[in-house]
Structures are given as structure tokens and as C-alpha cells.
Amino acid sequence: MKEKLKIAIQKSGRLHDDSLQILKDCGISINNGKDQLKVSASNFPIEILYLRNGDIPQYLRDEVVDAAIIGENLCLEKGEDLPILKSLGFSKCRVSIAIPNQVDYQSPKDLNGKQIATSYPNTLQKFLDQHQIKAEIHLINGSVEIAPSIGLADAVCDIVSSGSTLFKNNLKEVEEITKSEAVLVKSPHLNPDKKEILNKLLFRIDAVLKAKDAKYVLLNAPNDKIDQIIKILPGMKSPTVMPLAEKNWSSLHTVINQEKFWDIIDELKAAGAESILVNPIEKMIL
Ligand SMILES: Nc1ncnc2c1ncn2[C@@H]1O[C@H](COP(=O)(O)OP(=O)(O)OP(=O)(O)O)[C@@H](O)[C@H]1O
Numbered sequence: 001m002k003e004k005l006k007i008a009i010q011k012s013g014r015l016h017d018d019s020l021q022i023l024k025d026c027g028i029s030i031n032n033g034k035d036q037l038k039v040s041a042s043n044f045p046i047e048i049l050y051l052r053n054g055d056i057p058q059y060l061r062d063e064v065v066d067a068a069i070i071g072e073n074l075c076l077e078k079g080e081d082l083p084i085l086k087s088l089g090f091s092k093c094r095v096s097i098a099i100p101n102q103v104d105y106q107s108p109k110d111l112n113g114k115q116i117a118t119s120y121p122n123t124l125q126k127f128l129d130q131h132q133i134k135a136e137i138h139l140i141n142g143s144v145e146i147a148p149s150i151g152l153a154d155a156v157c158d159i160v161s162s163g164s165t166l167f168k169n170n171l172k173e174v175e176e177i178t179k180s181e182a183v184l185v186k187s188p189h190l191n192p193d194k195k196e197i198l199n200k201l202l203f204r205i206d207a208v209l210k211a212k213d214a215k216y217v218l219l220n221a222p223n224d225k226i227d228q229i230i231k232i233l234p235g236m237k238s239p240t241v242m243p244l245a246e247k248n249w250s251s252l253h254t255v256i257n258q259e260k261f262w263d264i265i266d267e268l269k270a271a272g273a274e275s276i277l278v279n280p281i282e283k284m285i286l
């Protein structure tokens with residue numbers, strides 16, 4: 001296969017490090033020359049282009065790049081036509097409207113006639129239209145949260161994650177327009193060779209993400225407790241059970257999802273499990 005899939009990731013900013021990391025976790029070797037805007041992987045048919053996040057939707061549409069890792073909120077802002085292939089679980093945030101702490105707020109109607117500063121005019125306009133609100137949008141490219149305190153706007157619409165930027169600027173979040181996380185998107189048109197490379201990459205990303213959510217658990221238990229313990233385990237298929245050197249004891253191996261992990265461990269202990277070992281999983285292929 002001679003074709004290479006061109007993948008855009010953010011040149012610098014919130015998404016850059018985790019985007020590179022997920023490709024590396026997929027076993028893709030990227031020799032990162034500093035200041036290089038385009039690099040080829042040495043062991044997988046992709047070329048990585050480092051671009052501004054905000055420019056990527058148009059590059060995908062123009063087929064300058066074939067796929068990209070961007071913030072989901074950018075799809076709502078500039079790329080509703082771009083197919084989202086996978087949520088990647090990092091750069092989680094939301095796009096929200098915030099107003100000064102001392103101002104009362106009941107409903108979106110309170111935004112009527114107000115001036116709202118934002119870097120996401122389309123996202124905000126869609127929200128205002130949905131609620132039949134007429135407000136004036138001030139486009140600002142950064143440090144949006146400062147706008148109310150310098151008299152530039154009555155409200156802001158920007159990204160919120162921990163909420164500390166709002167807090168420091170005496171603002172309160174009053175409407176959440178959308179949630180966001182990093183996503184893998186693709187150009188609307190891809191030739192069959194490129195589709196095949198993208199599917200291979202997706203397969204690897206799936207294995208990496210599944211493994212992140214799971215732990216490999218080994219435990220010892222007396223044989224007469226094994227049936228009860230197996231009922232507690234939500235394993236992949238059924239757990240591996242192996243006899244221990246000690247008579248009437250066995251070792252059980254299974255995979256437990258991160259989300260329910262501690263509850264299950266508590267139940268296992270109560271049911272007689274001992275010497276529970278928990279290991280990270282590097283890749284998970286089901
Ligand atoms: N505080 C945050 N916490 C979590 N995710 C965030 C945060 N701020 C931004 N993001 C996510 O990261 C993406 C990139 O944000 P960042 O501020 O790095 O770049 P940008 O200014 O939007 O883009 P460009 O690369 O065009 O300069 C956003 O679209 C959003 O999805």
C-alpha cells in the first residue's frame with residue numbers, strides 16, 4: 001500500500017500532547033523533529049500534520065487532510081458535516097454561558113438584548129436561536145472571561161473545565177450549551193486505500209481505549225467459594241481458574257471495568273477472595 005493517511009493534530013495547545021500520546025499508544029513511531037509541521041510515522045502509513053485546531057475543519061473539507069483529532073465543540077462550531085468516528089476520552093470540557101456573580105438569572109430570556117463575548121459565535125447563535133433570544137455577539141479570540149469586568153460585554157460564552165477561570169473572574173455558569181471531548185473525525189471523502197488505513201488505526205485506538213478502562217485482576221480463593229466469586233465477576237467471557245499448590249485453593253484471573261472496580265473488589269473480599277492483585281492492561285482486543 002503506497003498511500004499514506006494524512007492526520008492533523010493540534011500544533012500546540014490543549015490537545016497536542018494527548019493526541020500524540022494516543023498515536024504512540026497505538027504503536028505508531030513518530031520522530032518528532034522540533035518545529036517540523038509534517039512528519040511521517042516510520043512503522044505505519046500515516047503522515048502527521050501539525051495545524052491550528054480552528055483551521056482543521058476546513059482542511060478536512062478541502063481534503064488537504066484525511067482525518068484529525070479535534071475538540072468536539074469545534075465540530076459544533078465549524079464542522080457539523082464532518083463525521084465523528086470516535087470519542088477519545090481526553091480534553092473533556094463544556095461550552096457554557098456565564099454572567100457576573102451578582103447578576104440575577106432565571107432563564108435564557110434574561111439574555112435578551114445583552115452583549116455576549118465569545119470565540120464560538122456559531123455555537124452561541126444556535127443556542128440563542130433555539131431559545132428565540134436576540135442578543136449581540138462580540139467575537140473575541142482569547143481571554144474571553146475578562147470581557148464583563150472591562151465593560152465589553154454583559155456575559156460570556158466560552159469553554160469551562162475546572163471552572164477556575166470563571167471563578168477568578170467573578171463569573172457564574174448559567175447555561176451549558178454542549179459537552180466536549182477530543183474526537184477523531186474524518187474528511188467526508190476518502191478513497192478505499194485510505195479508508196483501510198483509517199480502519200486499522202481505529203482498531204488500534206479501540207484496543208488502547210478499552211484497555212484504559214479496564215484492570216486485570218488476579219485473586220486467590222478457597223475452592224468452595226469459587227462459584228459465588230464467579231457470580232460477582234463481570235469478566236470478559238468467564239474467568240480463568242487455576243489450581244494453587246495449596247490444596248483446595250485456586251487462583252482466578254479476570255478483567256474488571258474501572259468504573260465499577262472498587263465496589264466489585266469490596267464484594268470479592270466479602271465473598272472470601274484473598275491476595276487480590278490488580279494490573280494495568282496495555283491493549284485489549286476482544
Ligand atoms: N480548559 C480546558 N480543559 C479541557 N479542554 C479544553 C480546555 N480549553 C480548551 N479545551 C479543548 O481543547 C481544544 C483546543 O483548545 P486550545 O485553547 O488549545 O486551542 P484553540 O485556541 O481552540 O485552537 P488553535 O489550535 O486554533 O489555537 C478546544 O476546542 C476544546 O475542545
Ligand SMILES: O=P(O)(O)OC[C@H]1O[C@H](OP(=O)(O)OP(=O)(O)O)[C@H](O)[C@@H]1O
Pocket residue numbers: 014141142143144145158159160161162163164165166
Ligand atoms: O474552567 P477552566 O479549567 O479554568 O478552563 C477554562 C479556560 O481554559 C481555556 O482557556 P486556555 O487556557 O486554553 O486559554 P486561551 O484563552 O488562550 O485559549 C478556556 O478558553 C477557558 O478560558
Ligand SMILES: [Mg+2]
Pocket residue numbers: 014
Ligand atoms: Mg484555549
